[in-house]
Amino acid sequence: MLGGLQMDRGGVLRVAAAALPAFAYFYNVGSIGFWLPLHVRELGWPYTYITLIATWYFTAVTLATPLVGLLSDLTRRPGYILAGGMAVVAATSVAMPHVENPPLLMALRALQGLGLAVGLPIALGSLSLIQGVRRGVASTVIASGLGMSGGAFLSGLMVEYLGFPALFYAAAVTAALSTLVALGWRPPPPPAGGPGLLAALRRMPWEVFVVMAGIAVRNTFASGVFSVVSIIFNKIVGISYTATGVVLAINPAVQASVTTVFERLMRGRALLLYSTGLSGTALAFYLYLTAGSALDLAAAQIALGAFYGATVVSGNTMIIALAPSEIRYTASSLYTFAFNIGWILGTSIAGKVMDAAGVEAWIKLAIAGTLVSGLIPLTLLASPRARRI
Numbered sequence: 001m002l003g004g005l006q007m008d009r010g011g012v013l014r015v016a017a018a019a020l021p022a023f024a025y026f027y028n029v030g031s032i033g034f035w036l037p038l039h040v041r042e043l044g045w046p047y048t049y050i051t052l053i054a055t056w057y058f059t060a061v062t063l064a065t066p067l068v069g070l071l072s073d074l075t076r077r078p079g080y081i082l083a084g085g086m087a088v089v090a091a092t093s094v095a096m097p098h099v100e101n102p103p104l105l106m107a108l109r110a111l112q113g114l115g116l117a118v119g120l121p122i123a124l125g126s127l128s129l130i131q132g133v134r135r136g137v138a139s140t141v142i143a144s145g146l147g148m149s150g151g152a153f154l155s156g157l158m159v160e161y162l163g164f165p166a167l168f169y170a171a172a173v174t175a176a177l178s179t180l181v182a183l184g185w186r187p188p189p190p191p192a193g194g195p196g197l198l199a200a201l202r203r204m205p206w207e208v209f210v211v212m213a214g215i216a217v218r219n220t221f222a223s224g225v226f227s228v229v230s231i232i233f234n235k236i237v238g239i240s241y242t243a244t245g246v247v248l249a250i251n252p253a254v255q256a257s258v259t260t261v262f263e264r265l266m267r268g269r270a271l272l273l274y275s276t277g278l279s280g281t282a283l284a285f286y287l288y289l290t291a292g293s294a295l296d297l298a299a300a301q302i303a304l305g306a307f308y309g310a311t312v313v314s315g316n317t318m319i320i321a322l323a324p325s326e327i328r329y330t331a332s333s334l335y336t337f338a339f340n341i342g343w344i345l346g347t348s349i350a351g352k353v354m355d356a357a358g359v360e361a362w363i364k365l366a367i368a369g370t371l372v373s374g375l376i377p378l379t380l381l382a383s384p385r386a387r388r389i
Contacts, residue, residue: 156245219342254305
């Protein structure tokens with residue numbers, strides 16, 4: 001009896017250690033990712049510069065993410081890669097509040113992106129190996145939602161009462177903790193055997209690329225809105241820093257809450273759930289456009305959290321289930337890779353549109369674009385194996 005209890009406790013600790021990089025990654029998104037745009041807007045930066053921070057950051061993350069997956073599969077030692085990347089995140093978080101020069105701050109955020117790229121592939125890959133694909137994806141999404149929600153909410157309080165530098169230092173703490181845990185714990189290696197890494201990559205089914213295309217197109221339009229979301233809430237709608245933090249926290253909190261529901265509903269329905277989640281983002285953006293209070297924004301965030309939860313759970317599950325198992329860490333990087341490609345494309349032009357025509361013009365464009373993105377995965381109705389997931 002006692003031995004079983006110890007095994008259960010050890011299993012819980014393994015899952016917690018595997019989930020921590022996802023928590024740290026999204027704590028950074030909820031804190032620095034959400035609040036840095038508002039910080040530099042108050043320094044007088046135009047929208048073009050603000051969205052370029054996201055462009056540089058996501059370019060770095062996008063280049064590094066598949067490389068992290070490949071190296072983790074190839075070396076079979078993802079723990080050392082995780083520790084090195086999170087150490088970079090901690091160091092850059094401490095440095096960022098002391099930099100106001102736009103090119104230098106963009107470069108620092110890009111360097112931080114290189115470090116953060118280790119988080120999701122290793123967390124998702126580890127959890128899917130420990131718990132199985134569906135449960136591993138669900139655990140990753142829950143850890144991510146808790147991290148983002150905590151980062152957004154706590155950062156709002158810190159900005160209100162301590163000032164902007166405090167949120168950067170807090171983000172450094174979560175990254176440093178993830179570094180220490182990675183040094184003391186070894187994530188599971190990918191399954192051995194099979195025809196080898198290159199042969200497995202060549203066997204990647206076409207359906208994976210359709211799933212990736214859906215999230216890439218959705219984010220091409222959504223990224224411009226998300227890159228200035230704290231500005232929309234605080235400067236355009238006019239709610240306080242604390243209220244902004246609370247409202248920002250609602251979306252990831254809802255994601256974490258609905259994940260297990262979608263995991264159960266998804267069996268045989270992942271494709272339709274994914275399509276609905278992509279297009280449903282448009283509803284949240286419409287509510288942003290018409291919002292006049294914190295309550296209106298809260299309703300938009302609840303809708304966004306539900307649709308985002310559906311998208312993340314079903315999209316990751318489809319990719320990992322379809323890809324060869326011997327490249328588990330590589331497959332675990334593909335959703336994030338496609339997600340980030342959309343961010344690069346969108347943020348590279350969104351700021352210019354906002355400076356020329358206003359934030360409202362981009363939100364209207366994003367409503368149309370996200371609606372269309374949900375049609376892309378419907379082409380997989382022709383695939384029996386995609387329909388079965």
